[in-house]
Amino acid sequence: AAPGAPVMGGFPGQAQDPLYVYFSAVAGQDGQISAEELQQCLTQSNISGGYKPFNLETCRLMVNMLDRDFSHTMGFNEFKELWSVLNAWKQNFMSIDRDRSGTVDPQEMNQAIVSMGYRLSSQGMNGIIKRYSTHGKITFDDYVACFIKLRTLTDLFRRRDQAQQGVASFQYDDFIQCTMST
Amino acid sequence: AAPGAPVMGGFPGQAQDPLYVYFSAVAGQDGQISAEELQQCLTQSNISGGYKPFNLETCRLMVNMLDRDFSHTMGFNEFKELWSVLNAWKQNFMSIDRDRSGTVDPQEMNQAIVSMGYRLSSQGMNGIIKRYSTHGKITFDDYVACFIKLRTLTDLFRRRDQAQQGVASFQYDDFIQCTMST
Numbered sequence: 001a002a003p004g005a006p007v008m009g010g011f012p013g014q015a016q017d018p019l020y021v022y023f024s025a026v027a028g029q030d031g032q033i034s035a036e037e038l039q040q041c042l043t044q045s046n047i048s049g050g051y052k053p054f055n056l057e058t059c060r061l062m063v064n065m066l067d068r069d070f071s072h073t074m075g076f077n078e079f080k081e082l083w084s085v086l087n088a089w090k091q092n093f094m095s096i097d098r099d100r101s102g103t104v105d106p107q108e109m110n111q112a113i114v115s116m117g118y119r120l121s122s123q124g125m126n127g128i129i130k131r132y133s134t135h136g137k138i139t140f141d142d143y144v145a146c147f148i149k150l151r152t153l154t155d156l157f158r159r160r161d162q163a164q165q166g167v168a169s170f171q172y173d174d175f176i177q178c179t180m181s182t
Numbered sequence: 183a184a185p186g187a188p189v190m191g192g193f194p195g196q197a198q199d200p201l202y203v204y205f206s207a208v209a210g211q212d213g214q215i216s217a218e219e220l221q222q223c224l225t226q227s228n229i230s231g232g233y234k235p236f237n238l239e240t241c242r243l244m245v246n247m248l249d250r251d252f253s254h255t256m257g258f259n260e261f262k263e264l265w266s267v268l269n270a271w272k273q274n275f276m277s278i279d280r281d282r283s284g285t286v287d288p289q290e291m292n293q294a295i296v297s298m299g300y301r302l303s304s305q306g307m308n309g310i311i312k313r314y315s316t317h318g319k320i321t322f323d324d325y326v327a328c329f330i331k332l333r334t335l336t337d338l339f340r341r342r343d344q345a346q347q348g349v350a351s352f353q354y355d356d357f358i359q360c361t362m363s364t
Binding site for chain 2: 036055056057060064070072120121123124127128130131134135146149150153154157161166167168169170171172173175176177178179180181182
């Protein structure tokens with residue numbers, strides 16, 4: 001930097017990143033954000049666009065999805081990763097929600113789940129879709145919550161299904177840790 | 183009933199039950215309520231007392247906890263069962279929240295989990311408590327959400343741990359059905 005140029009934060013490479021503005025505004029000294037702060041951050045960034053902002057419960061799922069060190073907080077690299085995943089989901093949602101009603105139908109949700117590579121029984125599929133429906137439709141917030149949970153739980157399962165046979169064993173404590181955090 | 187006395191609903195035994203008033207007001211013809219209707223029902227009944235009403239996500243957990251026929255709705259018998267469980271949890275919460283701040287501390291939450299008979303590692307315990315904390319405290323809504331999830335997941339696990347060894351095997355589809363519904 002030229003003499004006298006402002007040094008931002010101490011993360012020179014990140015200072016140019018527009019995402020870093022949203023992130024650093026709420027992260028403070030420790031460079032980590034909690035689920036409450038993530039909610040604030042995503043609302044300010046307007047990633048939901050015309051859709052309702054994410055509720056706290058969905059933000060908790062987001063933090064836990066990427067929480068590799070079990071800190072229940074999120075650093076900037078995880079935030080960037082989340083940002084790109086959210087944008088992909090948003091594109092997907094908008095391509096289904098053609099009339100911009102803010103919701104998608106159960107059949108469209110079914111197709112979206114299949115198109116993301118999840119293979120489920122029809123009972124499993126119906127259960128998931130009912131779980132995330134409100135008055136028979138799925139909002140963007142619940143769409144994201146559903147895909148975060150599916151991704152997180154599938155990852156957790158795969159790591160315990162080492163023979164890749166579609167069967168995994170859990171100790172009680174491990175099962176509770178995996179499933180209570182999602 | 184005396185001639186001319188009003189016949190309520192067609193469920194004479196339930197007509198005298200004050201709970202049935204809240205329930206039938208929202209259940210309508212089919213005698214079943216959805217998570218959205220349960221939220222309305224619990225808010226009207228004021229079971230949260232001075233505490234914030236339950237959010238929709240917690241009401242979904244409540245419906246799924248007792249949803250034995252996978253209908254994602256709740257009949258009057260399940261509603262009564264939920265009512266007594268909620269009252270027990272509320273008594274418990276109020277006995278901890280002595281200053282009526284509306285929140286309990288992590289250490290108190292730890293004791294409550296232990297006192298309900300759950301045996302977890304300290305890592306598991308800390309993970310759960312962090313997951314349900316907001317600014318380091320646990321609200322009544324999250325307290326209830328946490329105990330519903332713990333109870334539901336422990337029940338699901340036990341049914342698959344037939345040897346009672348604390349180990350259970352899951353097929354992928356079954357794992358996803360169990361965990362996505364909670």
